[in-house]
Amino acid sequence: MAEADIPSLIQARYGTTTNFVATGGGDSGGNSTLETLLQHRSVRHFLPEKLPEGTLEIIVAAAQSAATSSNLQTWSVIALEDPEHRDKAATLCGDQDFIRQAPLFLIFCADLNRLTKVSAQHGLRGEGLEFTEMFLMASLDAGLAGQNATIAAEALGLGACYAGAARNKPHELAEFLKLPPRVIAVFGVAIGKPDPTKAAAVKPRLPQKEVVHKETWNSGVNEGGSEVQAGNLTEYDVTLASFNAGERREGVPAWTQRSARRIETVESLHGRHVLKDVLQQKGFNLR
């Protein structure tokens, strides 16, 4: 990624000038970790180049460096490099071409299979594994690992894009990947060298004042009684519309409208509504 100073990266992240100072108290200039984080953008166009030797290993080491609940490490990852496998996975994951293009597709799984065996090894019941808490824990662990992997890839100058569509056909994907009981794919991350002719831009986020609540939940009503949240969301609709116009994305609905549509019906879940049943079939008998 190109070098840039923190204030201008913050401005790009919000798509507007901000009325706060973001430094962490010290001089955050030249902090490559912050620069990598702030420059994140999903990359969906890759060069057809293999990754250098050792890339998978360093990315996985970074993923395993993430914090993990009680050091239980309730996740596993499946690395797909074989073009035929990536093609099949792409088809199962929303038929998304960036998965076919990327030389590496990592599928992060919530893995309670390992602890099932550990319980048996010690002649213990493993009753805790049957609770929603453990599935949530495993999904969180997988998410943290996946984010570390993504940041590691970006720090190496690679591009990445998550694929939540790994849950579109959870049963079929589990079969294809030969997942054992109590292992389920929660998301994928496609990684590769970004195609410079199709560079992705930093997408602005909601204003901080919309997502941060200080000390207790903010009721969202200001002293005059008007809805603060509605104003924040309108502000973001305008910011994102201007970003989309700059990206020549015509006809994209406002963020609020697009988001509302994304959750409108069962169909808008793209097949993921069966997840509870698939979890049950895969041995996650969640209580």
Ligand SMILES: Cc1cc2nc3c(=O)[nH]c(=O)nc-3n(C[C@H](O)[C@H](O)[C@H](O)COP(=O)(O)O)c2cc1C
């Ligand atoms: C868990 C997760 C799943 C995602 N799934 C997909 C996906 O299936 N296809 C896709 O094109 N982008 C996917 N994304 C990328 C988001 O669309 C993207 O992060 C968001 O629009 C913000 O854009 P940015 O990453 O460029 O900042 C996913 C992101 C996350 C965190």
